[in-house]
Amino acid sequence: xxxxHPLILAALTGIISGFILSVPxxxxxxxxxxxxxxxxxxxxxxxxxxATVMELIYCALAFTGFASFFDGRGMKAALELxxxxxxxxxxxxxxxxxxIPAISRVEERFKSKLHPHSAFGIGFVRVMANPGVFLFxxxxxxxxHARDWVPASxxxxxxxxxxxxxxxxxxxxxLSYAVSRGxxxxxxxxxxKMEHGSGIAxxxxxxxxxxxxxxxxxxxxx
Numbered sequence: 284x285x286x287x288h289p290l291i292l293a294a295l296t297g298i299i300s301g302f303i304l305s306v307p308x309x310x311x312x313x314x315x316x317x318x319x320x321x322x323x324x325x326x327x328x329x330x331x332x333x334a335t336v337m338e339l340i341y342c343a344l345a346f347t348g349f350a351s352f353f354d355g356r357g358m359k360a361a362l363e364l365x366x367x368x369x370x371x372x373x374x375x376x377x378x379x380x381x382x383i384p385a386i387s388r389v390e391e392r393f394k395s396k397l398h399p400h401s402a403f404g405i406g407f408v409r410v411m412a413n414p415g416v417f418l419f420x421x422x423x424x425x426x427x428h429a430r431d432w433v434p435a436s437x438x439x440x441x442x443x444x445x446x447x448x449x450x451x452x453x454x455x456x457x458l459s460y461a462v463s464r465g466x467x468x469x470x471x472x473x474x475x476k477m478e479h480g481s482g483i484a485x486x487x488x489x490x491x492x493x494x495x496x497x498x499x500x501x502x503x504x505x
Contacts, residue, residue, distance in 0.1 A: 297446020305454035324463035331455025333406030345420035366426040370489035377482030
């Protein structure tokens with residue numbers, strides 16, 4: 284269906300992946316819930332905007348700096364297995380989450396050194412201080428590249444990164460709106476339930492990837 288429209292596929296890949304990776308409980312979501320409830324919709328959306336910009340920087344660096352390392356048939360096959368294990372790990376991790384994670388030492392150091400005072404700066408630093416976000420995008424960028432969901436061309440990468448911005452921005456904007464309109468109903472417990480839903484979705488993706496790997500092995504009689 285998308286063979287003739289690779290840029291559309293790249294954009295959709297970015298939107299879906301950006302949205303799904305933004306749902307799990309993290310410093311930005313917790314900050315939006317706490318700060319948005321006190322300061323209103325605009326403050327929460329500015330935090331989300333700062334987080335989105337930093338997310339795009341990590342995503343762009345992953346695509347331009349690391350995805351090209353995974354060329355080659357053997358490397359792509361290994362990457363498919365790594366992606367399966369990675370999605371399985373994330374699914375189990377999301378499902379097992381039972382409480383809001385504490386702020387890491389790395390984040391505390393960034394915050395103490397940079398002293399962000401604006402809502403945009405707070406969101407930006409929250410993502411910058413989380414190296415796990417960069418690791419996620421390195422693995423996903425290589426996976427998307429290996430599956431030909433994102434062309435190696437500049438236009439393909441730009442389409443995917445732009446899609447990520449849309450997906451991440453939609454989640455943070457929606458979260459800010461929900462918190463500002465009904466913060467008593469939208470609690471951290473609600474966010475945990477949504478993370479568990481993301482865990483189920485991730486496990487389903489891992490199952491699909493696992494089935495595809497088994498089918499390929501059967502075809503090649505491995």
